[in-house]
Structures are given as structure tokens and as C-alpha cells.
Amino acid sequence: MTTLPRVLIWNEFRHEKQHAAVAAVYPDGIHEAIAQPLRAAGFPVRTATLDEPEHGLSDAGMGLVVLHSGHFSKLFKRLMGASCDLKWREADERERIWVVAPGHPIAAGLGEHFELAREEMYGEFFDIPAPDELVFVSWFQGGEVFRSGCCYTRGAGRIFYFRPGHETYPTYYDANVQRVIANAARWAAPTAGVMLRYGHRPQPLEKLAPS
Amino acid sequence: MTTLPRVLIWNEFRHEKQHAAVAAVYPDGIHEAIAQPLRAAGFPVRTATLDEPEHGLSDAGMGLVVLHSGHFSKLFKRLMGASCDLKWREADERERIWVVAPGHPIAAGLGEHFELAREEMYGEFFDIPAPDELVFVSWFQGGEVFRSGCCYTRGAGRIFYFRPGHETYPTYYDANVQRVIANAARWAAPTAGVMLRYGHRPQPLEKLAPS
Amino acid sequence: MTTLPRVLIWNEFRHEKQHAAVAAVYPDGIHEAIAQPLRAAGFPVRTATLDEPEHGLSDAGMGLVVLHSGHFSKLFKRLMGASCDLKWREADERERIWVVAPGHPIAAGLGEHFELAREEMYGEFFDIPAPDELVFVSWFQGGEVFRSGCCYTRGAGRIFYFRPGHETYPTYYDANVQRVIANAARWAAPTAGVMLRYGHRPQPLEKLAPS
Amino acid sequence: MTTLPRVLIWNEFRHEKQHAAVAAVYPDGIHEAIAQPLRAAGFPVRTATLDEPEHGLSDAGMGLVVLHSGHFSKLFKRLMGASCDLKWREADERERIWVVAPGHPIAAGLGEHFELAREEMYGEFFDIPAPDELVFVSWFQGGEVFRSGCCYTRGAGRIFYFRPGHETYPTYYDANVQRVIANAARWAAPTAGVMLRYGHRPQPLEKLAPS
Numbered sequence: 001m002t003t004l005p006r007v008l009i010w011n012e013f014r015h016e017k018q019h020a021a022v023a024a025v026y027p028d029g030i031h032e033a034i035a036q037p038l039r040a041a042g043f044p045v046r047t048a049t050l051d052e053p054e055h056g057l058s059d060a061g062m063g064l065v066v067l068h069s070g071h072f073s074k075l076f077k078r079l080m081g082a083s084c085d086l087k088w089r090e091a092d093e094r095e096r097i098w099v100v101a102p103g104h105p106i107a108a109g110l111g112e113h114f115e116l117a118r119e120e121m122y123g124e125f126f127d128i129p130a131p132d133e134l135v136f137v138s139w140f141q142g143g144e145v146f147r148s149g150c151c152y153t154r155g156a157g158r159i160f161y162f163r164p165g166h167e168t169y170p171t172y173y174d175a176n177v178q179r180v181i182a183n184a185a186r187w188a189a190p191t192a193g194v195m196l197r198y199g200h201r202p203q204p205l206e207k208l209a210p211s
Numbered sequence: 212m213t214t215l216p217r218v219l220i221w222n223e224f225r226h227e228k229q230h231a232a233v234a235a236v237y238p239d240g241i242h243e244a245i246a247q248p249l250r251a252a253g254f255p256v257r258t259a260t261l262d263e264p265e266h267g268l269s270d271a272g273m274g275l276v277v278l279h280s281g282h283f284s285k286l287f288k289r290l291m292g293a294s295c296d297l298k299w300r301e302a303d304e305r306e307r308i309w310v311v312a313p314g315h316p317i318a319a320g321l322g323e324h325f326e327l328a329r330e331e332m333y334g335e336f337f338d339i340p341a342p343d344e345l346v347f348v349s350w351f352q353g354g355e356v357f358r359s360g361c362c363y364t365r366g367a368g369r370i371f372y373f374r375p376g377h378e379t380y381p382t383y384y385d386a387n388v389q390r391v392i393a394n395a396a397r398w399a400a401p402t403a404g405v406m407l408r409y410g411h412r413p414q415p416l417e418k419l420a421p422s
Numbered sequence: 423m424t425t426l427p428r429v430l431i432w433n434e435f436r437h438e439k440q441h442a443a444v445a446a447v448y449p450d451g452i453h454e455a456i457a458q459p460l461r462a463a464g465f466p467v468r469t470a471t472l473d474e475p476e477h478g479l480s481d482a483g484m485g486l487v488v489l490h491s492g493h494f495s496k497l498f499k500r501l502m503g504a505s506c507d508l509k510w511r512e513a514d515e516r517e518r519i520w521v522v523a524p525g526h527p528i529a530a531g532l533g534e535h536f537e538l539a540r541e542e543m544y545g546e547f548f549d550i551p552a553p554d555e556l557v558f559v560s561w562f563q564g565g566e567v568f569r570s571g572c573c574y575t576r577g578a579g580r581i582f583y584f585r586p587g588h589e590t591y592p593t594y595y596d597a598n599v600q601r602v603i604a605n606a607a608r609w610a611a612p613t614a615g616v617m618l619r620y621g622h623r624p625q626p627l628e629k630l631a632p633s
Numbered sequence: 634m635t636t637l638p639r640v641l642i643w644n645e646f647r648h649e650k651q652h653a654a655v656a657a658v659y660p661d662g663i664h665e666a667i668a669q670p671l672r673a674a675g676f677p678v679r680t681a682t683l684d685e686p687e688h689g690l691s692d693a694g695m696g697l698v699v700l701h702s703g704h705f706s707k708l709f710k711r712l713m714g715a716s717c718d719l720k721w722r723e724a725d726e727r728e729r730i731w732v733v734a735p736g737h738p739i740a741a742g743l744g745e746h747f748e749l750a751r752e753e754m755y756g757e758f759f760d761i762p763a764p765d766e767l768v769f770v771s772w773f774q775g776g777e778v779f780r781s782g783c784c785y786t787r788g789a790g791r792i793f794y795f796r797p798g799h800e801t802y803p804t805y806y807d808a809n810v811q812r813v814i815a816n817a818a819r820w821a822a823p824t825a826g827v828m829l830r831y832g833h834r835p836q837p838l839e840k841l842a843p844s
Binding site: 368 | 774
């Protein structure tokens with residue numbers, strides 16, 4: 001048996017307070033829409049937002065799931081070592097998300113593709129390092145494609161980027177999206193850690209006899 | 212200065228002899244359509260076909276570029292260790308090929324995407340090992356995506372799979388397709404080789420003093 | 423909560439019957455030495471051997487962990503699409519296995535390296551496709567290195583190759599080796615599967631309106 | 634034919650001026666020791682050092698080869714998005730560098746391994762993202778291993794990290810090391826570039842007809 005990892009959901013929580021159109025879709029904030037199905041699945045969930053002291057991030061574990069426009073967060077850009085820039089368009093168009101790594105735990109329980117009736121378009125070239133594992137590729141009605149599910153490791157921490165989620169669309173109520181997020185939370189959970197030790201090691205592990 | 216590698220183009224060369232619709236597009240065979248721009252670029256080019264003795268493959272170097280339905284050749288399937296199966300449809304639909312690795316030599320000289328007005332659709336899931344490098348992703352008008360440019364290494368040999376090329380379409384006369392094939396021929400050329408040695412090595416490189 | 427996957431351990435079980443030196447180390451067969459700690463950890467375990475009807479493999483699930491000389495099995499070579507050849511030496515030398523992917527679930531609970539006092543040497547070049555994830559690198563007293571823990575995916579199935587395990591050494595009684603095998607059994611377990619569908623798709627997902 | 638890329642070699646050039654032991658090995662600076670064989674091979678070479686105006690980096694192209702302690706440069710750490718920390722020891726020990734990607738252009742012309750009689754030890758865990766391609770693995774006499782040749786891409790630029798080169802050893806006079814550096818300079822050279830375009834794309838490539 002494995003216990004579910006603790007999840008901390010972080011959201012700016014400003015759009016919802018400033019724009020009626022966003023509040024209409026996410027009245028309690030996007031973080032609550034994401035939290036609810038995870039709580040229902042048994043994850044211990046906390047939330048935090050930008051306007052709390054220390055942005056609500058006074059402690060943080062490892063394992064990071066970055067959603068949608070989080071691609072442009074300082075944190076993600078720094079971990080990627082790249083601009084993370086992309087093309088975008090808001091035109092109420094259809095997105096079809098294809099699974100290209102069907103054995104990956106983040107794709108567990110999905111069909112071979114799923115659709116979002118209306119989403120913001122994100123298009124290539126997406127300036128990220130080549131993912132360690134590419135799980136999803138999106139098709140957009142307007143003619144673009146996008147690497148929509150990307151796995152990375154930094155140190156002993158795992159990172160998953162998942163594209164969908166524009167704040168004016170009910171994306172986070174979609175059952176497939178909720179499933180991906182729950183799968184990703186499990187996948188990104190830290191393992192019983194190897195202790196990482198660095199620096200001066202004056203004492204060799206083997207005797208340095210001259211050969 | 213680097214000299215261009217020798218190129219051997221292999222084609223079944225049966226469709227062109229049996230089907231007037233194919234012969235109309237490729238009167239001298241698909242292999243000649245592929246050979247012509249490579250010769251013009253200075254590559255030393257030979258061709259071989261299925262009905263020659265030993266299928267024209269009495270000698271063969273390393274470095275393999277597999278085009279279109281070559282995904283289902285015995286050779287490619289054996290090198291991949293996978294079924295290499297996929298979805299397909301012939302419906303005269305548009306394909307848009309996006310560059311997702313803009314610094315890769317196989318993408319040199321291309322724009323950020325290019326289009327083929329009519330092509331056969333190949334759709335995911337494409338049952339291949341995750342590519343060592345993914346260079347192109349295709350968008351299809353009918354709603355599918357496809358990993359269209361995939362790099363692999365086996366032993367000291369390099370393999371590139373490139374999706375387009377259905378025999379009833381003039382794909383191999385497209386300047387972008389020709390450029391990709393020339394780039395791939397250069398990329399797949401064997402390097403001055405490391406000699407691969409295997410087997411019993413009774414003599415250690417270091418003295419096995421007891422510790 | 424997650425339940426542990428069913429495990430089938432396959433062993434030739436001939437060396438143990440034919441060579442007293444091997445039987446002295448593994449009196450009930452290597453498969454039983456591997457099975458015991460997995461059973462103790464709660465995995466449902468079955469074993470099968472070469473001389474049973476159908477080699478004991480009348481049914482088989484997905485997820486494959488290949489140990490030591492299994493690198494030269496037909497199954498592994500076919501899945502790799504490569505010769506899987508390597509250098510080797512039996513000289514009672516020390517192996518030190520270093521973790522190079524400390525966040526990987528297969529490395530969970532290990533230190534930054536562990537040692538096997540005496541093992542068979544396997545040395546590079548190991549003719550495998552570049553692993554999707556490289557978890558361990560071995561140092562050998564005699565001067566070689568080896569990629570000792572290699573992850574792959576084929577179709578929806580996960581494959582892990584783990585180097586140690588020569589039959590004349592008590593490798594499978596080592597607590598770190600046992601931990602790696604249990605971790606790998608969990609990691610390779612199939613996920614709730616995406617159904618893989620291939621072949622003719624005459625009906626597009628989108629209307630093919632002329633543009 | 635392909636022309637050789639322009640090379641800019643950057644070195645702090647302080648150790649050589651401050652420490653007689655370093656000056657004895659590299660009297661004209663490490664950058665000149667690296668430059669000489671590249672010039673002899675026909676590369677157009679410039680050098681730059683820390684104490685020049687703008688550190689001699691007033692213009693800079695793409696393509697980056699990072700040597701030895703450059704792993705801790707701001708530039709490399711930022712591009713990696715990781716601490717790039719490691720273990721180290723100065724104990725005059727032997728390093729044996731094994732080729733694990735024999736078909737890679739950076740390994741062209743090498744044997745299956747080469748040795749440096751005395752080098753500084755760098756040991757795992759090396760806190761880098763998993764390399765896109767791993768070309769070399771080092772064995773150290775003192776018992777450690779290290780991923781010594783690591784390829785990355787950021788945007789359209791290629792990055793190669795190569796481990797050897799401590800300033801008190803004549804590493805850069807070694808013919809194999811010189812060959813790796815020349816190979817890497819060729820490999821990292823920018824290709825005829827795909828133009829990277831980002832940002833708002835209000836106009837879809839396809840008509841957004843309601844389906």
C-alpha cells in the first residue's frame with residue numbers, strides 16, 4: 001500500500017476577484033476547483049495564494065505540477081533554464097489532447113485522446129528543454145500543435161507541466177483534466193530520498209596505490 | 212571542410228509500375244524523385260530496389276533514414292523493438308509540420324512550420340520507443356497529431372524517421388521535404404568510428420589488489 | 423492507497439541443478455532468492471522456470487524487469503532492437519553502484535551508492551539504445567564503468583534492466599539489491615491502461631472542409 | 634562541404650597569473666592551450682578573458698562548450714536550472730573516460746576509452762538535468778564515477794559539458810581532450826536557424842468553423 005502525497009495548490013487568486021467573467025467560472029478561485037476533486041480522491045490538500053504572507057509558501061516540499069500560464073512563472077523558468085515562451089490565442093477553439101506515452105502513470109485511466117470544447121491556444125515553438133518524458137501532444141482547431149504534458153527532474157524533485165486551464169473556461173471541471181492532475185500529484189511525490197551530498201571528498205573510497 | 216556522405220536510396224519500386232496514379236506522380240520511381248535533389252546538392256547517390264538481386268543491398272553502410280510507410284518495414288520494426296503501428300487515413304487532407312527542435316541540424320533552413328496541401332494522415336498513438344530527439348510534430352486537418360521526425364541511435368548508427376511521402380501525392384517534390392531529407396542524410400552519416408569491442412576481457416585495466 | 427502488483431519471476435533454473443558452486447549459493451534456485459524478499463514485502467509472487475511446460479509462461483502481463491545476463495535473452499534483445507553485447511570478466515572484483523537519478527522511484531530508500539564486494543564485471547560499450555532514464559552507473563575495481571540501471575518503454579509496457587546478479591555470488595541476498603528489485607517491480611507495474619488502437623481511420627475527427 | 638564554425642574561447646585567466654604552479658603548466662593561459670589545436674585544425678578562433686572590458690564578451694553567438702569547473706559558472710547553472718553541484722578531490726588520481734555513445738559526433742575518432750594519468754576527481758551525484766545525450770562516463774581510481782560528456786539544447790542553441798581540465802594538470806595538451814573539444818565546437822555550431830517567434834497570434838492558420 002502506498003499513501004497519497006500531501007498536495008499544496010498555489011494560485012494567484014486575483015483574476016477571480018477582479019474579473020466577473022472569471023469569477024463566474026471559478027467562484028471560489030481556481031485553486032478550490034482543483035482542490036475539490038483531489039480531496040474527493042483522498043489527497044491531503046492545502047491551498048495558498050499570492051496575497052497571503054510569504055505568498056502562502058512558508059514551507060514547501062519537492063514535486064511540482066505547473067498548470068497552464070505557470071509556464072511563465074519565475075519558478076518554472078528558472079528550473080527550465082529557458083525562456084519558456086510560446087504562441088497563444090484566445091479564440092474559443094477546440095483542443096484535442098493526444099496521449100503519446102500510453103504506459104506513463106500520468107496517462108493512467110485516460111482514453112487515447114480527450115477534448116476540451118473551448119480553450120486558449122498555446123502553440124509551438126515552446127521554448128523548453130526537451131522533456132525527459134513527453135506524455136501529451138495537443139491539436140488545436142486553428143492549426144497549431146503543442147507539447148502539452150512534459151516531465152522533468154531537477155535534483156531529486158520531479159516536475160510536470162500540463163498545458164490546459166485558461167481562467168475563462170471551465171477546464172478544471174473536466175473529468176479528464178482532473179484525472180491528469182491527480183495522476184501528476186502522485187507521480188511528482190518525492191520518493192524516500194537519497195541524501196544528496198556534495199563538495200570536498202578528500203578521502204577516496206579506494207586506496208590510491210600507484211599503478 | 213566536411214565531405215558529403217554517400218547515400219543509397221532504397222525503394223520497393225512496384226507501386227510505380229503497377230498503378231497508373233502513382234506512375235503519374237513518380238514516373239521514374241519515388242527513389243529517383245528523392246535522388247535528384249540530393250545529387251543536385253552534391254551527395255554521391257546510388258539507388259536500389261526490391262526486384263534487384265539481393266534487393267540491391269549487397270553492401271550497406273550505417274546511418275538510416277526511413278521515410279513514410281518504411282515505419283512498417285522489417286528493418287525498422289526490428290531496430291525499434293516495437294510494433295511501429297499507427298492510425299492512418301487517405302482523405303486528401305492538409306498536414307502542417309511543426310518544428311519542435313529548432314536547433315537540430317535536421318531542421319536547418321526550415322521555417323517554424325511547413326505545409327503539405329494533401330497527404331495521407333498518420334495518427335497517434337505511434338507505437339515507437341520515445342525518440343532520443345523529437346524534431347517534428349504534425350498537425351492534421353482531420354484532428355490528429357503525429358510525431359513526424361524522430362531520431363534514434365542503435366550501436367554506432369543513427370536512424371531518422373520522417374513521416375511524409377505517400378505515393379499518390381507529389382510530396383517528394385516539395386522543397387521543404389527535400390531539405391529535410393538532405394539534412395537527415397548528413398546527420399545520419401557515420402562518424403569516424405569508435406571501434407566497438409565486446410566479450411571476454413580476462414585482463415583488468417587496473418591491478419585488482421585486495422582492499 | 424495503491425495495491426502491490428503481481429510479480430512473476432522467471433529463471434532458467436539449470437545452473438543451480440548442474441553446478442555445486444551455484445547450488446551452494448542458491449540452494450532453492452535464484453528465483454526463490456529473489457521471490458522471498460518480495461513476498462515478505464507483500465507482493466503476490468509466482469515463479470516459473472525453463473523446464474516447465476511453455477517455460478512456465480503460459481500467461482504474462484506487461485512490465486518487465488531484466489536482471490544481469492538477461493541482457494542476452496531473446497526477449498530483451500528483441501525489445502531493444504540492438505545486440506545488447508558488452509564486455510565481461512569474472513575476477514571476484516568489487517562493484518560500486520552509484521545513483522545518478524536520486525529522485526527516481528527505483529532509487530527510493532538507497533544511499534548515494536552501494537557496494538557489492540565481489541561481482542562479475544560488465545563493461546561499456548553496452549550496446550543498448552540510450553535509456554529513457556538512467557538510474558545507476560557502476561564502477562568496477564578493474565577500471566570499467568557500466569550503465570547498470572536502465573529504464574525503457576515499449577508500447578504501454580515498462581522495462582527496467584538491472585546489471586548485478588552473477589550466479590556464483592550471493593548478490594540476491596544483498597539488501598540494496600533486493601530493494602532495487604522491489605522498487606522496480608512497483609515501477610514497472612502496468613497502469614490502468616490507455617487502450618491502444620491502430621489501423622484504418624476512414625472517419626476524420628474534424629470535418630474536412632476545403633480551406 | 635561545410636565550413637568550420639567561429640570559436641570564442643573564454644577563460645578567467647587569473648590562476649595562471651597568480652599561481653606559479655598553474656603558470657608552469659599553462660604559461661600563456663589555458664585559453665591559449667585550447668586555442669592552439671583548434672587553430673591548427675582550421676577553426677577561426679578568438680579568445681576572451683575576465684579582466685577585459687565586458688569580460689571580452691561584447692558579442693556572443695550561440696553554441697556553448699563548458700569545460701571542467703565551468704559547471705559552476707553563473708551561465709551554466711542558469712541554463713541548467715539546477716545547482717550543478719558535485720563531489721571533488723585533488724589527489725593526483727587516474728581518470729579513465731569511457732565512450733557510451735560511440736556514434737555521436739563528439740566521440741568521433743576516439744578509441745573506446747582514453748586515460749588521463751592525473752586529474753582532479755569529480756564524482757556523482759552531479760546535480761544536472763538528465764542529459765539529452767550522454768557521451769562519456771568517467772571512472773576514477775578513488776572509486777567514483779561521473780557523467781563527463783553531456784549534451785543539452787536550450788532554445789535553438791546547443792550546449793556540451795566536458796569534465797576534464799584542472800588547471801594544475803596538462804589536460805589540455807592531451808590529444809584526446811583536444812579532439813573532443815574540436816568535435817564539440819563543430820557539434821555546437823548553430824545551424825541555419827529556424828526563426829523563433831513567440832507571443833500573440835490572433836489569426837488562426839485554419840478557419841475556425843463551428844463543428
